[in-house]
Amino acid sequence: MARLPYLEADQVAPEYRDMLKRNTNLHKLLVNSPDMARAFNGVGGYIRFKSKLDPRLRELAILQVGWMEKSEYEFTHHVKIGKEFGVTDEDIAGLLAETEGKPSHLEPLAKAILKGAREMVRELAMSGLTFAEIKKELSDEHMTDLVLTIAFYCAVVRVLATMKIDNEPTTAAPRPSPSRAKAPRLCAWITISSRPRKRST
Secondary structure, three states: OOOOOOHHHHHOOHHHHHOOOOOOOHHHOOOOOOOHHHHHHHHHHHHHHHHOOHHHHHHHHHHHHHHHHHHHHHHHHHHHHHOOOOHHHHHHHHHHHHHOOOOOOHHHHHHHHHHHHHHHHHOOOOOOHHHHHHHHHHHHHHHHHHHHHHHHHHHHHHHHHHOOOOOOOOOOOOOOOOOOOOOOOOOOOOHHHOOOEEEEE
């Protein structure tokens, strides 16, 4: 149960109701502080619609953060969003394999970006070697956008967790049985709560 109320449009001043066009629990809660919510939406909107970073790679980085942080809300929402930007079930299978240190069919740049996202979650910063590997393929602008995207969604998952924001029933996917946990349909949430979190101290 969320720690603050979810506000509907009729509970918000008219000049802020545009922020509830995306009818999600995250936006309904953040609008308790409407000016902060608008600033938050500005960054999120830039990342999704204005950044020149390849959108598939962007969404894979976000999914990696959601998976590492066991954020059902973030992961399931961005499986859906990612599909709109070219992420496939095979990409998600590759993400899970890479996280476990197993081989995947992802291209080298995607693998490096996922590694960089994991390092930022676990170690706070991306390692010099990983940064340099990604930088071979990305411009300074794209590299800046990638790092800020990963950092922003590291913040988002902490907001979701601290505010105890509920996943919407239409977004939350049923947990598969153990016999289906490795099936190709990896757009479902795959028993993340059973996975140990690795974080350096």
